[in-house]
Amino acid sequence: MASHNLDQIKYDISLTIIGGTGLYHISDSPALNSVLSLVEVIPIVETPFGETSSPIYIYKTTKTSNPVYIAFLARHGLDHQYSPTSVPYQANISAIKRMKCNNIIAFSSVGSLKSDCKPTDFILPDQIIDLTKGLRPHSFLNELGLVGHISFGDPFSHPLREYLHSHNSSDPVIESLHVGGILFCMEGPQFSTRAESLMYIKMGGEDAKCINMSCVPESKLAKELEINYQMVCMVTDYDSWRLTDKPVDIQEVVKNLKQNSIKAKQMIFNIVQNIETLSASVGTPLKNNTFNSISIKNIDSVKTNNKYLNDEQKLKLDFIFPEW
């Protein structure tokens, strides 16, 4: 696999878009092609945490006063070859960090846990309940042997959510955009039982909005690498809690993917149209967050040539936090 030196990228990437199920490309949209031009395809990157799930596509805006650079990556691979459990989340997020990109907008297909969140509606959740089963590496720090506890009380970026809301809420193509609520993340790959689906609603009450299989560890890893992250949830089904409907199956999900992908591209179009205001709206609030969350003695160890880290761990640390 090509070992691209991401340090050699000569432009600042303002935003990375992660495409989920049903969103593998953005260059097939005439509207997006009228405002973006592809400048580089970085082949699948070999990071110290494994290979990224897809090549990274770098676009530049063509209608802004100065070009703004945006990256795109397909979470499950271009052929959807990675299951939600086996997505190389660490490779993907570390490559984005190494490109010095501070903002991620991640699209995801979800099941709805609320009657008024209908298939093809979009949701910008503000909370997560993690029901994954510990099969996915979900901390860079753990893997590096560093003891650190970042704050994850607000798993998503409030400014990014506001930015997305303000530039999309009145778009007639997007139609229904719900803001806030809990996104549950389950392990899968099987869908939930009816009892589980009803339990999510009991657990989250009024705030239970939707369920997927991929916001963890993606959101946790982004936070550890001090990247602003917001997931855009695209409803495909009502999961399995509506006892008069048949429980969700893949055919139900696939039925709505095409419509959702059209809406996602419209949302990306709106993002591109307003991209020049992104950095002012979002800033870099997470700077030094992770360094400051490492326990005192461990920080000493990082500073004094990492006496607890082996060579492989040092290489990994240097890849994600060269500034340390």
Ligand SMILES: CSC[C@H]1O[C@H](OP(=O)(O)O)[C@H](O)[C@@H]1O
């Ligand atoms: C194909 S249905 C289940 C699958 O869909 C979602 O994928 P993504 O979040 O990448 O859009 C969900 O998380 C599951 O992985």
Ligand SMILES: Nc1ncnc2[nH]cnc12
């Ligand atoms: N009902 C569901 N449960 C988990 N992940 C999903 N992705 C799309 N629909 C889903």
